[in-house]
Amino acid sequence: MDKILTMIKKxxxxxxxxxxxxxxxxxxxxxxxxxxxxxxxxxxxLGASEEMLPILNIAGPVTGLIIQPIIGAMSDKxxxxxxxxxxxxxxxxxxxxxxxxxxxxxxxxxWFAVGLLWILDVGNNMAMEPYRAFVGDKLPEKQLSLGYQxxxxxxxxxxxxxxxxxxxxxYIFGADTVETAGKIPKWIYYSFYIGGMLSITTILWSxxxxxxxxxxxxxxxxxxxxxxxxxxxxxxxPFAEIVSAIREMPLFMWKLGAVYLFQxxxxxxxxxxxxxxxxxxMDYGISEAASQSAQMSLTxxxxxxxxxxALVPLTLKFGGKxxxxxxxxxxxxALFSIPFIGDPKLVLVPMVLFGIGWAxxxxxxxxxxxxxxxxxxxxxxxxxxxxMIVIPMGIETLTFGxxxxxxxxxxxxxxxxxxxxxxxxxxxxxxxxxxxRAKESVEA
Numbered sequence: 001m002d003k004i005l006t007m008i009k010k011x012x013x014x015x016x017x018x019x020x021x022x023x024x025x026x027x028x029x030x031x032x033x034x035x036x037x038x039x040x041x042x043x044x045x046l047g048a049s050e051e052m053l054p055i056l057n058i059a060g061p062v063t064g065l066i067i068q069p070i071i072g073a074m075s076d077k078x079x080x081x082x083x084x085x086x087x088x089x090x091x092x093x094x095x096x097x098x099x100x101x102x103x104x105x106x107x108x109x110x111w112f113a114v115g116l117l118w119i120l121d122v123g124n125n126m127a128m129e130p131y132r133a134f135v136g137d138k139l140p141e142k143q144l145s146l147g148y149q150x151x152x153x154x155x156x157x158x159x160x161x162x163x164x165x166x167x168x169x170x171y172i173f174g175a176d177t178v179e180t181a182g183k184i185p186k187w188i189y190y191s192f193y194i195g196g197m198l199s200i201t202t203i204l205w206s207x208x209x210x211x212x213x214x215x216x217x218x219x220x221x222x223x224x225x226x227x228x229x230x231x232x233x234x235x236x237x238p239f240a241e242i243v244s245a246i247r248e249m250p251l252f253m254w255k256l257g258a259v260y261l262f263q264x265x266x267x268x269x270x271x272x273x274x275x276x277x278x279x280x281x282m283d284y285g286i287s288e289a290a291s292q293s294a295q296m297s298l299t300x301x302x303x304x305x306x307x308x309x310a311l312v313p314l315t316l317k318f319g320g321k322x323x324x325x326x327x328x329x330x331x332x333x334a335l336f337s338i339p340f341i342g343d344p345k346l347v348l349v350p351m352v353l354f355g356i357g358w359a360x361x362x363x364x365x366x367x368x369x370x371x372x373x374x375x376x377x378x379x380x381x382x383x384x385x386x387x388m389i390v391i392p393m394g395i396e397t398l399t400f401g402x403x404x405x406x407x408x409x410x411x412x413x414x415x416x417x418x419x420x421x422x423x424x425x426x427x428x429x430x431x432x433x434x435x436x437r438a439k440e441s442v443e444a
Contacts, residue, residue, distance in 0.1 A: 010140040010213070018147055020209040021138060022154045024090065027202035028127050029158025030195045031097050031120070035060070036159065036271045037297050038166055038188060039104075039117060041290035044275070045184050046110040050412070051405045053272045054397040056114055061394030063121040065387055068129035072383025073238035073245075075130045077226050079219075084212030086130035086137065094203035096123030101196035105189040125386070127203065132382040136370045137213060145315060145367045149308045152363035156304030156355070161198070163298035165191040170291040185287060238380075245380045250372045252433065253381070256365060257388040259429045263328065263361065264392040266422035269400060269415055270335065277412040281342060292344055299348045303355025304362070311359055315367070321433040324364045328427035331357035335420030339413040357423075368433065 013021075043056050075086050083091075100120035107113035132151075139147040166188075173187035215223060226237060274296060278289040315323050334350035334357075341347040365385070373381040400415075408414035 010138070012140060012143060013138065017210070018139070018143070018150050021135060021147070021206060022150045023209070024094070024127075024131060024203040024206035025151055025154035026158040026161070027094060027195075027199040028090075028097070028124060028131065029155045030162045030198050031101060031124055031158075033159035033162030033297065033301075034101070034104075034166075034191060034195055035117075035120075035124075037163060037275075037290065037294045038191060039113075040272055041275055041286055041293075042104070042107065042113055042184055042188065043110065044286050046107065046113055048110055050273075050276050051401045051410065053276075054268075054400045054404070057117075057268070057272060058394065058397040059114070059118040059121045061390040061392075061397060063118065064125045064390030065394065067122055067125040068386040068390075069242045069380060069383030070238045071126055072129045072133060072386075073241040073380040075133060076241070076377060076380055077223050077237065079215050079223050081214075085215070086134040087207050087212060089130040090127035090134070091203055091207055093123045093125070093127030094199050096120075097127065098123075098196045098199040101192045101199060105184055105192045107184065129383050129386055132366060132385075133378045134210075134212070136366075136375075136378045136382070138210070141371065144370050145312050145363075146309070148366040148370070149312050149359075149363040151366070152311075152359050153305050153308040155362045156301040156308060156359065158198075160298055160301035160305060162191065162195065163294040163301060165194055166294035167291055167298060170287060170294070187287075241377075241380050242384065245377055245384060249381070249384065252372050253369060253385065253388075255429070255432050255434075256369070256385075259328075259426050259433065260365075260388040261392045261395075262422040262426040262429065264389050265396045265400075266335075266419035266426070268393045268396040269419040269422075272400075273404075273412045273415040273419075274338075277339060277416055280412050281339060282344060292347075295344075295348060296338075296351055296354075299351035300355035300358055303352050304359040307356050308359045308363060311363060315364060320364045320368050321430055324360050324433070325427045325430035327357040327360035327364075328423050328430060330354070332420045332423035332427065335416050335423065339416050 040053055040057070043053065044050075048056060071089050075089050078085050078088065080088060097120055100116050100123060104113065104116050104120070107116060135147045135151055136144065169187045169190045173190075214220075229237075274293045275286070275289045278284050278292045279286065282289070282292065284292060311323060330353035334353040337350045338347055341350070366382075369381065369385055370378065403418075404410060404415055408418060
């Protein structure tokens with residue numbers, strides 16, 4: 001009977017149902033796009049030195065490490081007939097994120113901007129993890145690849161809009177701006193205001209367009225049992241669930257963690273030092289360098305949108321690990337070439353490879369993990385997967401400042417090349433990722 005109920009609960013969804021389900025990712029990723037390109041220039045405007053950038057970005061890794069697995073475990077044991085299981089969490093997260101985005105460009109001092117980044121990351125992480133599990137909850141296994149690559153498409157679209165707004169507003173309002181130490185230029189404000197609106201409106205779209213699947217009688221009984229326990233036990237429950245899930249974690253996820261160690265360390269280096277790179281290689285001021293960085297992100301996210309769904313048949317034909325590994329090699333080649341291209345238009349060409357890699361990174365690993373973890377623990381395992389992202393980021397924020405200053409000579413060119421080497425290592429490790437061929441070849 002349980003198997004029959006499971007089949008009824010997971011019917012095949014239409015393209016537009018999967019589309020509507022993922023719309024909320026547009027706003028979440030717009031916010032992350034601003035973090036990738038606009039936050040570090042704001043820190044520089046407010047007086048931060050280049051070697052301070054890694055440690056100032058520690059909010060993302062720390063909040064991700066704490067918030068996502070806890071929220072994931074909590075959402076596994078949540079059910080509201082009106083709001084569902086995952087939606088209450090990413091709705092609250094979106095509201096927090098929106099308020100922070102409206103406030104961010106008005107930061108009067110560096111300490112205030114850093115504090116806002118912490119709160120913004122809490123909101124984004126609260127929205128992100130249940131959303132990953134939400135897609136896995138709704139889709140039958142044969143549609144997981146399409147669901148997560150659709151999510152990858154919206155990742156690209158959200159960041160594309162963020163980067164496009166930065167380029168546009170800098171061009172229209174910032175071209176003649178005289179940079180003043182300790183002051184954020186007005187042209188940056190508009191991108192954040194748009195982000196504040198998108199963060200909440202796109203989440204609401206998905207909330208109202210996509211009903212969640214009710215829990216089985218057994219799951220509901222367990223949820224109600226948890227609610228009846230003393231408050232101390234209820235608070236301790238998510239932590240116990242995380243520990244238990246890590247102990248029982250599939251070997252595949254440990255192998256993916258090794259890939260992520262190098263991949264996400266390198267990505268954090270790139271996002272922090274691409275603006276200082278253009279200040280060095282193209283002799284730009286902070287505003288011009290930030291705009292050029294935004295154009296780089298704009299380009300690779302256009303590519304991501306174009307290729308995200310095209311990766312579905314390639315993954316089914318050749319296997320996830322091969323497509324994933326090759327895409328990481330492409331990102332490495334892009335990073336190796338960028339520091340040696342002085343033309344602001346020609347330097348956009350390597351972003352084609354970066355965009356293909358970003359599409360793969362945002363879709364393929366989540367598809368693989370969804371196939372190897374038990375459905376009833378998908379939330380907590382998606383949270384643990386995020387821990388594998390933020391731990392390398394945390395390591396980077398603590399270690400790369402001294403590496404940059406003392407081993408790389410305080411040179412942004414060397415920082416980007418360093419990131420390229422780490423992507424090569426990640427690509428080699430990705431070849432060890434094995435999901436059973438039977439599961440990988442299920443039709444999309």
